[in-house]
Amino acid sequence: MIRESSFTRGDETVLKAQSQTTLRHQISCTGIGLHSGKQIHMCLRPAAACTGVVFKRIDVPRGEQIIPARYDRVNDTVLGTTLANEAGAEIATVEHLMAALLGCGVDNVLVELDGPEVPIMDGSASPFVFLIECAGLRQLTEPRRFVRILETVRVDAVGGYAELSPGEGLTTDFEIEFNTAVIERQAYSFAFSRAGFKIELARARTFGFLADVEGLRKKGRAQGGSLDNSVVIDGDAILNRGGLRYSNEFVRHKVLDAIGDLYLAGGPVIGHFTGVRSGHRLTNLVLREVFNRPDSWTYETLPDSIAPVIASTVDAAPVHEPISAVRIA
Numbered sequence: 381m382i383r384e385s386s387f388t389r390g391d392e393t394v395l396k397a398q399s400q401t402t403l404r405h406q407i408s409c410t411g412i413g414l415h416s417g418k419q420i421h422m423c424l425r426p427a428a429a430c431t432g433v434v435f436k437r438i439d440v441p442r443g444e445q446i447i448p449a450r451y452d453r454v455n456d457t458v459l460g461t462t463l464a465n466e467a468g469a470e471i472a473t474v475e476h477l478m479a480a481l482l483g484c485g486v487d488n489v490l491v492e493l494d495g496p497e498v499p500i501m502d503g504s505a506s507p508f509v510f511l512i513e514c515a516g517l518r519q520l521t522e523p524r525r526f527v528r529i530l531e532t533v534r535v536d537a538v539g540g541y542a543e544l545s546p547g548e549g550l551t552t553d554f555e556i557e558f559n560t561a562v563i564e565r566q567a568y569s570f571a572f573s574r575a576g577f578k579i580e581l582a583r584a585r586t587f588g589f590l591a592d593v594e595g596l597r598k599k600g601r602a603q604g605g606s607l608d609n610s611v612v613i614d615g616d617a618i619l620n621r622g623g624l625r626y627s628n629e630f631v632r633h634k635v636l637d638a639i640g641d642l643y644l645a646g647g648p649v650i651g652h653f654t655g656v657r658s659g660h661r662l663t664n665l666v667l668r669e670v671f672n673r674p675d676s677w678t679y680e681t682l683p684d685s686i687a688p689v690i691a692s693t694v695d696a697a698p699v700h701e702p703i704s705a706v707r708i709a
Contacts, residue, residue, distance in 0.1 A: 398524045398681070400487040402426045404516035409507070411499025414473055414586075414610075415459070417603030420495035424515060427488040429522040432646060433481060435463065435471045439494045444469045449478060449491075451644040451667040457660035459601055460497075461641055472497035475660065476586075479640030480508035482648060483577035485517065487524060503585035503609040504625075505636055509578055523681040529651030531676040535665045540657030542666040547652035550642070554635045554655045560589075561616040566631035572639070581639070583625045584632035587611035590619065638663050645671075647679070 408423040427434065433449035444467035447453060456462035460473040477498045481489060483505065491498075501507035532545040550572040557565040570580065588602070588610050596602040611629065612619045626632050634655065641663040642649050655662065670676050 400429045400520040400522045400524050401485055401517045402428070402431075402488040402520060403486065403512070404518040407511050407515040409499065409501075409511060411501045411507075412604040412609070413495055413497040414500035414503075414604050415601045416472075416496055418495050420493055420497065420499045422499055423492040424511060425490040425492060426518065427490045429488060429520040431488040431490070433478065433486075433488070433643070434490050435474070436490060436492045437469050437471065437494075437496070438492050440467075440469050443467065447471050449474065449644055450646055451641075451664055451671070454644065454664045457664055459596070461644075461660045461664070462497075470496055473500060474498055475637050475640035476501075476503075476505045477508050477640070478643045479577075479636050480505040480512060480582065482639060482643040483574060483582060484509060484512040485574055486512060487647075488520070500586075500604060500609045503611070504583050504633070505640070506582045509582050525647045525679050525681060527645045527647050527649050527651075528678050528680050529649065529670065529676065530678060531673070533666060533670045533673060533676050535662055535669055537658070537662055540655075540662065542656075542658040542662035543654040544649070544666050544670055545652045545654070547650065550639070550649050550651065550653070552635050552638060552653045552655070554631055554638065555657065556631050556634055557657055558630075560613060562613050562618055563630050566628045568628060568631040568635055570635050577639075581632055581636045584629045584636050585609070585611050585625065586633055587613065587630055590614040634659070642667065650680075 403424055403426045406423060406425045408421065410419060410421050413420050435447040435449060436445050437447065438445060444465065447463050447465045447469060449463060453463040453465065454461055455464040455470070461475045462470050462472040463474055464470045471493065477491070529544050529546050532543065534541055534543040552570045555567040556563065570576070588605065590612055593602060593605065607620050611624065618624065637660060638653060638655055641660055642653060645667055
């Protein structure tokens with residue numbers, strides 16, 4: 381079993397009053413949808429304080445366009461997280477973008493898309509970090525609101541579980557196990573900071589198995605999947621030229637997914653997340669269970685004691701790769 385820990389925290393200047401943020405400029409890109417295989421245009425636009433993260437499908441009728449990024453809007457967790465509104469409009473594979481928004485400290489943004497999913501880009505959150513850094517952040521006057529976990533809540537499934545418990549900052553422990561020598565059993569611990577997210581998690585790509593591809597495509601999934609946007613495993617071999625970006629890229633990507641899914645709480649979570657052989661479904665179920673128990677959570681603005689953990693600045697050297705078709709306005 382491989383076990384690693386990361387507690388990178390970057391510049392930890394305490395912020396006496398943490399304010400909400402949005403983007404300084406709008407920015408757009410074009411990429412392929414992992415499941416639809418369609419070319420999708422995405423534009424990230426500044427939004428007013430207390431808007432949160434909101435998706436907008438500009439390719440559907442006006443009354444059906446808006447989809448809030450919330451845990452209770454999740455309607456599918458197979459091979460990614462899908463959100464839907466009352467009209468049935470959906471946005472799939474939101475987790476990598478959500479992780480990048482949290483990782484860069486974006487509280488309010490309007491995400492416009494002309495298709496049914498967020499572009500997969502290279503299969504990681506790094507391209508979205510690049511977009512956000514290009515757009516820049518603008519501080520707003522309203523204070524940030526956090527979701528503090530007060531009591532331990534756990535959801536079990538066959539062979540695994542997800543748990544949220546009280547803690548300081550956002551910390552995670554994750555463990556995976558797959559029957560291939562490429563992965564076997566891996567565990568990874570991460571204490572969230574913006575610099576740590578960018579260096580330790582953002583470049584970790586989604587992964588899959590070659591043996592599953594044909595079956596997925598027959599079901600209308602993975603139409604846009606390729607070696608350009610996924611780590612592909614064939615037996616005990618990795619097919620991607622250049623191999624892995626991290627020695628334990630697989631478990632790091634699972635932590636990335638969990639962080640993105642947790643941001644659907646409606647604000648940054650203050651607490652400890654544990655995932656053992658879990659995924660999108662269990663992360664969503666544990667959030668639902670938390671919000672079903674009023675005594676297990678509370679909203680709060682950021683106390684000074686937590687500011688160093690959550691609010692460290694992004695001052696690390698760029699680790700992203702160049703992206704084509706980016707437009708800043």
